[in-house]
């Protein structure tokens with residue numbers, strides 16, 4: 001207990017604000033392994049908040065634990081593309097080798113093995129997180145080696161660095177990924193343009209948010225700048241949780257100065273002095289390198305007071321780490337999380353540009369959007385708008401995974417045809433492409449001439465390829481499990497509806513489903529679309545609707561006679577009645593034509 005008290009005191013010396021509760025809990029857990037009731041109460045008392053607030057945060061985030069964990073916590077990425085690479089067999093193999101059941105902690109080795117949502121390594125899966133560090137390209141041999149290391153009690157710091165090698169896999173670079181970049185050049189260019197001049201360039205560029213919604217960035221920045229109040233914030237949404245998306249991982253790993261300078265340029269335009277980057281918990285391994293980059297930028301006067309010598313241009317950045325909640329990618333849920341609360345979407349309006357972080361005007365932009373702002377500062381809005389289409393300017397980075405020879409990042413001007421991407425990444429016999437993750441759209445070959453653009457096939461970046469031998473019913477079922485797991489529980493249609501959808505698909509998979517379940521699924525999908533509070537619930541029915549419409553045989557072959565299968569044979573039960581009545585004509589039988 002004394003050790004626990006010391007740890008809590010140590011963490012609170014650096015962070016003593018209730019808005020940092022999530023970070024306090026995360027840092028405490030990194031030292032103690034879990035958040036015991038005593039630890040939770042000590043934190044609550046020191047912060048002056050009810051213990052129930054601490055409990056609600058611990059309960060909400062899947063990477064916070066309210067019971068002891070093993071020294072080694074192993075989480076298998078359960079995205080469909082990891083499954084296609086054999087992750088489930090490897091998961092079972094590891095459980096068997098370690099003589100464990102899913103989720104249990106072994107008393108001797110102090111290890112637990114479980115599944116988690118997509119970890120953003122789809123281009124180099126199957127992947128696992130071992131104490132928050134990503135291990136990629138898992139094979140049966142690698143699983144055996146990890147089991148031996150765990151059994152031998154070898155500290156993770158002594159494991160081969162090859163296990164933790166994460167590659168960028170940039171396969172096609174365009175304006176953003178392909179250009180040479182001089183650190184500080186975009187900031188200097190923005191300062192030379194002036195605040196209004198930079199905003200005007202943003203307007204000319206017609207840059208739209210790369211996180212999926214496609215809102216015009218300049219409108220967001222201007223609305224925030226014009227909102228009443230003295231303090232403003234710039235938030236970079238690096239909670240890249242959409243299964244199949246990993247572009248932000250690469251931007252943060254290899255192009256961080258462009259992201260940070262994009263944040264500073266946004267701060268310059270709107271008059272914000274502080275930025276917050278919300279990094280998804282699955283990318284914990286990027287935290288130290290990103291902190292080091294921030295330090296280097298401060299030393300180079302690219303952050304801090306009077307940036308690049310410009311009097312009055314003060315801006316600095318903090319990094320907050322998420323803790324395994326997909327819904328925090330929704331901008332208002334992300335702000336709740338930044339404020340140290342469970343990440344549940346707010347009721348809007350008001351929108352974050354007027355009432356955001358701590359109730360102050362806040363711009364929330366995606367990693368890629370902010371990186372693109374540096375390009376606009378350097379080359380101007382017109383040059384930027386000269387690429388792509390009229391309504392979708394600039395380039396878009398796609399995270400390509402699944403059945404293709406060259407998974408990785410592909411940057412194209414907007415408007416590229418789906419068939420071009422398929423050709424470039426090396427595919428044959430493609431049955432379907434899921435664009436923009438489970439909440440996106442499932443395209444079949446007759447749609448491959450469509451264009452990736454906001455006006456045709458919009459996307460946050462995921463591009464998952466499924467070959468002819470893939471079972472699209474299982475794809476939809478995997479997505480249904482994802483939505484049921486990630487629903488935040490705030491509104492009833494989504495909380496209950498996603499669970500019912502998952503259960504109905506499981507029933508069909510077990511061979512116990514009928515047309516009744518199909519009708520129910522379609523009804524639920526529509527109900528979710530109309531009545532859910534946020535995008536997660538509104539789009540949760542998309543995969544089942546799409547695959548039922550386009551891959552019906554995958555469902556029909558699993559259905560019981562395609563119709564409801566009664567448990568009682570009513571016609572047989574009426575045999576005695578027919579005997580007494582002396583009738584055996586067709587009309588005396590159930591189901592017979594009159």
Ligand code: SF4
Nearest residue numbers: 488490491494534537
């Ligand atoms: Fe939460 Fe789902 Fe409602 Fe969104 S739709 S607020 S994820 S319960």
